[in-house]
Amino acid sequence: MHLDEQWALAPSVALRPEPFGALAYHFGNRKLIFLKRPELVAVVRALGEADDVRAALVAAGVPEAGWPSYLAALEGLAASDMIRARQEVAA
Amino acid sequence: MKLIEHFELGLDAPICLTWELTYACNLECAHCLSSSGRRDPRELTTAQAEAVIDELQRMQVFYVNIGGGEPTIRPDFWHLLEYAVNHQVGVKFSTNGVRLTPERAAYLASPACGGYVDVQISLDGATAEVNDYVRGPGSFDTAITALQNLKDAGFTDAKISVVCTRQNIGQLDEFKALADEYGATLRLTRLRPSGRGADVWDELHPLPEQQKVLYDWLMASGDNVLTGDSFFHLAAFGEALPGLNLCGAGRVVCLIDPIGDVYACPFAIHDNFLAGNLLRDGGFQEVWQTSPLFQDLRSPQTGGACAKCDFYDSCRGGCMAAKFFTGLPLDGPDPECVQGYGEMALAGARSVPAASQDHSKANPTRNQPVMLKLMTRPPVSDCAESPLAGFVP
């Protein structure tokens, strides 16, 4: 995952707001993942509209020092097909 | 705050919702958690059930575990299944297989279900002898036929759901082989003394040494085996098993019964755990979010006699329903506490609560498991060795 890549929430994933952040549910592979920080939820929601990952992090107000851990979290979400690289979403 | 603490405080909607569509059943399993058999005349109508699905969609309950009774004998079962799938509510349904004809299997495998449907076939023995002993004559063949139909139709990854008992713990490898044979996933769950299970728990629940066998097996071969997070009391053997190590009743788990009553957990069908009724009390969301019972279950609990235990963090005192239906205090050890405190507690003074509802058939039919007949006779002395002692076909 790089800051200048373009990603988006996968089409068959729904986010359910919860006090700790959100539940992400994938209707296809039936995985349930807990997004344990409201900021991460904001990043994930921003991904699809933002120019790139960096812009989504900025839009969600994540300080630069925290970006590596957010990138790692996004990689985890990508591994479960919760988010997809944007060309694939369009395809 | 750690995630588990959020769970303890309860979520805005359940994660693991079970919905029993009917109390009617073609079988009469000895350990039925919901004492099913007869249809309740107050059963939700099709329109009421659709309204429940609409509400689950609004609440973003992503999937629901449908059970019963035998859900597929409700005439509108397939309609409701489709309705749920079309409303972004995935379905995992449990069945004894009775209605899983080749045609239905083909439907489940078709794009109409879009992979939103999971099928779970109940099997409590890897052989007909052991299975039919508790589930009744012919039930093994019914389940196997259903698995075969699913496989032939190209339905992938059905689940074989096994309640672990004293009689079948020795068959874990056979269950796994059976699952592999049908391209299915094995799911093992814990026997709780709920429903008719209360009557047979003493005879069926795994012996202490069998609990260790189960734990070791799960540790060694449990990677692709589902457990419904039901064995967290075994964490006190050492390492915690993967999953949600906490009693989720009323916090992330709940049950909607066939008449719309909402209980804290499918294993806790009793007035003490009845939060309300979705028809009378303003809908499911209202009951889930505001019922005093659920508020209470979400308030911080004390560990009671367990608080001093080294394993409290992973075991958390075990299963509330198991304690309740064996007459043990809810803030003490589980009756199957692997540190041995449960046996001590069971040996002490306790009174087992009376059932508050029962939909068992008034007159047993030919499907009744043999073990109930055994139980009406004087105890058979060699019963402890063989589940089939005294069984003459």
Ligand code: SF4
């Ligand atoms: S009462 Fe038992 S079965 Fe129900 S959620 Fe709690 S631990 Fe699980």
Ligand code: SF4
């Ligand atoms: S004493 Fe309580 S916490 Fe400890 S193992 Fe037994 S049931 Fe679990």
